[in-house]
Amino acid sequence: MTDLKQRLIDIVEDVEAPSDLLDRTRLGGTRRVRRRRSAILTGTTFAAAALVGGAVVVPGLLDGRTNDQPAASPAPVTPAADDPYKSLMQGLTRGDLAGDKAYLDKVLATWRGSSSGLFSVRDSAVTGALRGDPKVYWAGNTPAGRIAIVAQHYEVHPRGNVKLAMEGVYTLVAFVADDNKGNPSVPVVLYPLPAGGRLPSHVASKGGTNVLVTADVGQPAGWSAGADAKGRHQYTPLHFKDGVSVLVLPASVDPAKLSVLPLQPR
Amino acid sequence: MVTRGDDFDDFVRGSATRLLRTAVLLTGDRAAAEDLVQETYERIYVRWRRIHSAPEAYAHKTLANLTANRWRSRGRKPEVALADHDRATPDGSDNFAIRDQLLAALQELPPRQRAVIVLRYYEDLTEAQTADVLGCSVGTVKSQASRALDRLRLITEPTILEGLR
Numbered sequence: 336m337t338d339l340k341q342r343l344i345d346i347v348e349d350v351e352a353p354s355d356l357l358d359r360t361r362l363g364g365t366r367r368v369r370r371r372r373s374a375i376l377t378g379t380t381f382a383a384a385a386l387v388g389g390a391v392v393v394p395g396l397l398d399g400r401t402n403d404q405p406a407a408s409p410a411p412v413t414p415a416a417d418d419p420y421k422s423l424m425q426g427l428t429r430g431d432l433a434g435d436k437a438y439l440d441k442v443l444a445t446w447r448g449s450s451s452g453l454f455s456v457r458d459s460a461v462t463g464a465l466r467g468d469p470k471v472y473w474a475g476n477t478p479a480g481r482i483a484i485v486a487q488h489y490e491v492h493p494r495g496n497v498k499l500a501m502e503g504v505y506t507l508v509a510f511v512a513d514d515n516k517g518n519p520s521v522p523v524v525l526y527p528l529p530a531g532g533r534l535p536s537h538v539a540s541k542g543g544t545n546v547l548v549t550a551d552v553g554q555p556a557g558w559s560a561g562a563d564a565k566g567r568h569q570y571t572p573l574h575f576k577d578g579v580s581v582l583v584l585p586a587s588v589d590p591a592k593l594s595v596l597p598l599q600p601r
Numbered sequence: 602m603v604t605r606g607d608d609f610d611d612f613v614r615g616s617a618t619r620l621l622r623t624a625v626l627l628t629g630d631r632a633a634a635e636d637l638v639q640e641t642y643e644r645i646y647v648r649w650r651r652i653h654s655a656p657e658a659y660a661h662k663t664l665a666n667l668t669a670n671r672w673r674s675r676g677r678k679p680e681v682a683l684a685d686h687d688r689a690t691p692d693g694s695d696n697f698a699i700r701d702q703l704l705a706a707l708q709e710l711p712p713r714q715r716a717v718i719v720l721r722y723y724e725d726l727t728e729a730q731t732a733d734v735l736g737c738s739v740g741t742v743k744s745q746a747s748r749a750l751d752r753l754r755l756i757t758e759p760t761i762l763e764g765l766r
Contacts, residue, residue, distance in 0.1 A: 364646025
C-alpha cells in the first residue's frame, strides 16, 4: 500500500493551490452569506425573484444601509491599472441591439435591481461597493435569445490583516439574458482574477441551443470542451467581432465542462 | 463571537494545496478540481462559526459530496471529443496537465471506488473516517477498496501494477 500511496503523491506533487484562491473564496463566501441572509430574512418570494434576476429590493437590506459602504455613486472612478475588464467601460454600446433604447433601459433596470445587494455583508473580511454607473457594453440577438453584457466598476478593500491580490477599483461583468418568459434576468456576475485569468464569458441556453458569449477584453482567447482522459485541454481560438465572440456550441458539448481561457499571458 | 478572520484564512492557506491535490485525484481534471475546492471553501466560509473547531472533516465531506454531484451530473450528459465538432489548436496554455498513467486508471474506476482509494491511500483516512466522509458503512469501504485495487491491477500496465497489493 505504501507504493500506491507514493504513486498517488507523485501524481499530484506539482499541483499547488492558486495564490488567489483565498481571495476568490472570500468573495464567493461573502456572496453566499448574503444570499442566505436575504433568503432567511425575506422568505421564498425574494429568493425566487433573485433566481430569475428579479428586481425585488428589500429596504434596509439591499440598499446598502445594512452595509457600511456607500451606495453606488455616479462620480467618475478610475480603475486599477491591472483591471483586465476596464476596456469594457469604454466606448459606445455595441451589438445589433445597441440602438434599442427600451431594451437597454430594461437591461440596466434589471441589473440595478439585482446588484443592489452586492457586497452587503456586515462581517465580511472584504468590504466593497459598486462605483459609478453601469454601462451596457454589448447587446445583441443570439441563437439563445437576447443577451446583454453590463459592466460596472466596483471597489474592494480588505479588513484587518486580510490580503487581497486585487484591491481597489476594478470592473465586474454581468450577463443579462432573457428568462423563459422573455424578461431580462442576470444569470451570472463575473469578477476579474489576477493577470486576466478569467475571461468574461457565459453560456446562454434556449430550446436546447447553447451559445457561448465571450466579451473581447483585448486578448486572444480559446475554448475547450473539457479535459481528455489525461486531464489535458485543447483550446480552439475564439473569433471576436463587434466586441464579442458568439459561438453556438455543438449539442454534444456539456457546458459544465467548458473551459474558456486566454491563449497567451497578458 | 467567531468571525471569519485569520483562523479561516490560516485554514485555507494551510489546507488548500492538499485539498486541491485530493480533488485532482478525484476528478482527473485540474480546472474542475479548482472549482470544486473553491466551492468547498465557500461552503466552509458560510458555516465557519459552527465548524471552525474541526474544519478538516467538513472539508472532506463537502468535497466528496460535490465531486459525487459532479459525477451524477456528468452521468446524464454524454462525453464528447473535441475533434468531433471543431479542430483544436493547442496553445500551450495547458498548465494543468497530469500525465500519469495511474491517474488515467483512477478515472476508469467507478466514482465510489475512486473516492475510497483516494481517501484511504492518499488522504490516509481510516476505514471508519472514509465511511463517515462517504456516508456508507465500514464494510462498504472495505469491499469497495478491494474491488478498486483489483480493477487497478487489471487496467494498469505491469510497471504500475507493481505495488498495488
